[in-house]
Amino acid sequence: SQQGEEDPQALSIQEGENATMNCSYKTSINNLQWYRQNSGRGLVHLILIRSNEREKHSGRLRVTLDTSKKSSSLLITASRAADTASYFCATTNSGGSNYKLTFGKGTLLTVNP
Amino acid sequence: GAVVSQHPSWVICKSGTSVKIECRSLDFQATTMFWYRQFPKQSLMLMATSNEGSKATYEQGVEKDKFLINHASLTLSTLTVTSAHPEDSSFYICSSLAVSSYNEQFFGPGTRLTVL
Numbered sequence: 001s002q003q004g005e006e007d008p009q010a011l012s013i014q015e016g017e018n019a020t021m022n023c024s025y026k027t028s029i030n031n032l033q034w035y036r037q038n039s040g041r042g043l044v045h046l047i048l049i050r051s052n053e054r055e056k057h058s059g060r061l062r063v064t065l066d067t068s069k070k071s072s073s074l075l076i077t078a079s080r081a082a083d084t085a086s087y088f089c090a091t092t093n094s095g096g097s098n099y100k101l102t103f104g105k106g107t108l109l110t111v112n113p
Numbered sequence: 114g115a116v117v118s119q120h121p122s123w124v125i126c127k128s129g130t131s132v133k134i135e136c137r138s139l140d141f142q143a144t145t146m147f148w149y150r151q152f153p154k155q156s157l158m159l160m161a162t163s164n165e166g167s168k169a170t171y172e173q174g175v176e177k178d179k180f181l182i183n184h185a186s187l188t189l190s191t192l193t194v195t196s197a198h199p200e201d202s203s204f205y206i207c208s209s210l211a212v213s214s215y216n217e218q219f220f221g222p223g224t225r226l227t228v229l
Binding site for chain 2: 035040041042043044045048088092099100101102103104105106108
């Protein structure tokens, strides 16, 4: 079942601006991951944050996790036109299979040159 | 990251025919692979977990006789859509599980199925 909910569903910004996407989930998790998907293509893993971590960085990406609010955010700084894609969060649930991913509905990010 | 391939990348078939999609883990052995379905502008929905040497585990609401999964080797899983109908038209994506402290899934590029 889909438990992740991303907002906004769509985001349009200008090149150079920062993009923030949020994800909420419903159950306790082991970890939360963010993926990127270009139109009609497969998924690319961006970053994983464990349930005991609060913030993680990777290049221009910054992910935060608030387990008390059951939410996560993905910040892309200094966006580029090439960042245009759909972004999904996905969780693995504690107490269940440590492998199965439950995906959110995704945010479609458009970066205008 | 590890490379996962899918074949074909797209397929168009007539209603009532069966279509086989292959998922290959190219540079690591995967005892577990996953099959997802994605409708246009929607998220990925897990269909089934493919286990090498044993039966696949299907998610609730997914017909096992409709979507046949075979994981005959550590690098290959196949999904066969039997007696395909237009409502089966979708984007099918597989992933291979690399067991480690992160249990990361590596995704294939997807297969676009269109049933006429």
